[in-house]
Amino acid sequence: MRQVPIQRPGKAVPCPSVRAGGIAVLVAVLALAGSPRAAWSAPPPGAVDFDAAMASLKFKPESVDANADAKAKPNGLIDADEMALVSAVLDGQAKAGPDRAAVKAAWRQADASATADMAKLAKAYPQAHTVAAGYAMLGHGSLEAFSRMSAAFGAPLKSDYSQALALARYFAAEGDADGDGVSNRDEYAAFIGQGRAAYVRAALDPAVKPGPGAATALAIPVQPARKVVGVVLYPGFELLDVFGPVEMWANVPEFEVVMIAEKAGPVRSAQGVEVIATRDFASTPKIDILMTPGGIGTYEALENPRLLDFLRAQDKSVDLMTSVCTGSAILAKAGLLHGHKATSNKAFFKLATDQDPGVTWVRKARWVEDGKYVTSSGVSAGTDMALGVVARLYGKDRARLLAKSLEYQWSEDPSSDPFALP
Numbered sequence: 001m002r003q004v005p006i007q008r009p010g011k012a013v014p015c016p017s018v019r020a021g022g023i024a025v026l027v028a029v030l031a032l033a034g035s036p037r038a039a040w041s042a043p044p045p046g047a048v049d050f051d052a053a054m055a056s057l058k059f060k061p062e063s064v065d066a067n068a069d070a071k072a073k074p075n076g077l078i079d080a081d082e083m084a085l086v087s088a089v090l091d092g093q094a095k096a097g098p099d100r101a102a103v104k105a106a107w108r109q110a111d112a113s114a115t116a117d118m119a120k121l122a123k124a125y126p127q128a129h130t131v132a133a134g135y136a137m138l139g140h141g142s143l144e145a146f147s148r149m150s151a152a153f154g155a156p157l158k159s160d161y162s163q164a165l166a167l168a169r170y171f172a173a174e175g176d177a178d179g180d181g182v183s184n185r186d187e188y189a190a191f192i193g194q195g196r197a198a199y200v201r202a203a204l205d206p207a208v209k210p211g212p213g214a215a216t217a218l219a220i221p222v223q224p225a226r227k228v229v230g231v232v233l234y235p236g237f238e239l240l241d242v243f244g245p246v247e248m249w250a251n252v253p254e255f256e257v258v259m260i261a262e263k264a265g266p267v268r269s270a271q272g273v274e275v276i277a278t279r280d281f282a283s284t285p286k287i288d289i290l291m292t293p294g295g296i297g298t299y300e301a302l303e304n305p306r307l308l309d310f311l312r313a314q315d316k317s318v319d320l321m322t323s324v325c326t327g328s329a330i331l332a333k334a335g336l337l338h339g340h341k342a343t344s345n346k347a348f349f350k351l352a353t354d355q356d357p358g359v360t361w362v363r364k365a366r367w368v369e370d371g372k373y374v375t376s377s378g379v380s381a382g383t384d385m386a387l388g389v390v391a392r393l394y395g396k397d398r399a400r401l402l403a404k405s406l407e408y409q410w411s412e413d414p415s416s417d418p419f420a421l422p
Contacts, residue, residue: 047087047088047090047091048083048086048087048090048107048130048134049087050080050083050084050086050087050130050131050134051080052127053127053128053130053131053134054079054080054131056125056126056127056128057125057127057128057131059079059131061078061079061080062078062080063078064078064079064080065077065078065079066079066145066146066149075173075185076173076185077173077184077185077188078192079134079135079138079142080196081188081192081196081199082138082142082171082173082184083134083135083137083138084196084199084200085170085171085177085184085200085203085204086103086107086134086137086138086171088200088204089103089177089204090103090104090107093200093204094177094178094204094205095178095204095205095206095207096178096179096180096204096205096206097170097177097178097179097204098167098170098177102163102167103167105163106137106163106164106166106167107133107137107164109160109161109162109163109164110132110133110136110137110161110163110164111129111130111133112159113133113136113157113159113160113161114128114129114130114132114133114136114157114159114161115129116159117129117132117150117155117156117157117158117159118132118150118155119155120153120154120155121150121153121155128150128155131146132146132150132157133164136157136161136164136165137164137167137168137171138168138171138172138173139165139168139171139172139175140165140168141172142172143157143161143164143165153405171184172184173185173188177203177204178203178204178205178206179206180206180209182209182210184203186210187199187202187203187209187210188203189210190202190210190211191203191210226253226254226255226256227254227255227256227288227289227319228255228256228258228285228286228287228288228289229249229255229256229257229258229287229288229289229290229291230258230260230279230284230287230289230290230291230314231245231246231257231258231259231260231290231291231293232260232261232290232291232292232293232307232310232311232327233259233260233261233267233275233277233293234261234262234267234295234297234300234301234304234307235267235268235297235300236268236269236270236295236296236297236298236300236301237267237269237270237293237294237295237297238269238270238271238293238294238295238296238324238325238379239269239270239271239273240379240380240382240383241293241294241295241324241325241327241379241382242269242275242291242293242324244324244379244380244382244383244386245291245322245324245382245383245385245386246386247383247406248383248386248387248390248402248403248406248408249289249386249389249390251402251405251406252390252394252402254393254394255289258278258279258284258285258287259275259276259277259278259279260277260278260279260280260281260284261277261279261280261281262280262281262304262306262307262310263277263280264277264278264279264280264283265277269295270295270296270297281306281310284310284314286317287314287317287318288318288319288320289318289319289320289322289389290311290314290318290320290321290322291322291323291324291327292311292322292323292324292327292328292330292331293323293324293325293327293382294323294324294325294326294327294328294329294330294344294345294348294378294379295325295326298326298327298329298330298348298351299351301330302329302330302333302355307330308330308333308334311330311331311334311336312334312335312336315334315336318372319372320372320373320374320389321336321372321373321374322373322374322375322376322385322389323342323374323375323376324376324378324379324381324382324385325344325345325348325376325377325378325379325381325382326344326345326348326351326352326378327375328342328343328344328352328375328376329344329348329351329352329354329355330355331373331375332352332355332356332359333355333356335356336373337356337359337373337375338356338358338359339358339359339360340359340360340370340371340373341359341360341361341362341368341370341373342359342360342361342362342368342370342373342375343361343362343363343365343367343368343375343376343377344361344375344377344378345377345378345379346363346377346378346417346419346420346421347378347419348378349361349363349421363420363421364415364417364420364421365377365414365415365417365420366381366384366385366411366413366414366415366416366417367381367384367385367388367414368414369388369392369414374388374389374392377417377419378419381411383408383410384410384411384412384414385414387399387402387403387408387410387412388412388414390402391412396412399412400412
């Protein structure tokens, strides 16, 4: 809990339609399971090897379906299978469809643009440009899906991909690569069960069409319901208590972050910056994870029965009840931490302990987990706690990747506390 003004650098979003922070999408992509189908095969010599390029990014070419629309919905076609059409045309395998010279020109432009855009990643991911160019050849939605991922690494796709995008009518899922009147999606549904080679042959040869009733329903991956993460705002809350965790949680695709206050609208922070609460206590949706920050406003919050009642009511249904800084004092005042271990801001530790001596207050801890209660020490510790929650739900590797993508040095050990009281 402090009152020193905080300045945080803003994030540029070069493409208006592409949201930065896409590492969250990348992490989700790596976890997607593909639909069962016949074994995939490597491309012929001389063709662009999208499988190898995708594998170099830790994508699974046999299962990743990240070619999503603006709502991040997979289209049901495995991405490497879609790109295989581009590879086959470049390799001269097409019986009909787009002019090979035009495809080569589009590929050269897309690859050059992607090479420029991926320059920052070239050392660690030398084939990232190939994957980016491959997604560009599949159309706007595909290009934006990949850009959402790469933007978190400081490499949004902002160069010229116009020639590739113009060929989407051939290579996109709803396109028709061989002009036979059957969409790539329908050819895929009919032939992918026989393997990628069968699909590519059908999609690029107008003489090969699905027979009556040959198409099968595509198994589009079911997106799990998102966890709603509620953040409680009250006058005088600490900015970093809120936005440290939110920076992490808002980049987790399984999370939806909602700002909540007693009354919806602007809530003034301890630093004077106002933040908009979109929900009031009465209209709050079902919350899975709730976080209460600290701040100079804690003193007044401790005497707000409506806030305390709201926390008590939410405690009955949330999966995780979390706090940052002196937010744990508010949880203790509500009676939620009684009989549990918890910690708080070390400079204001007595404020927390005075609320409920029946809490086992841990004086040396960056954050403390006890069942569904997760409390952190002061201010910046909340960001470490937030990553701890990600690690608890999805594993440490996931939390580390998220921290790395945001250039944050995560203090992984919850017991390591440089600010502990003597």
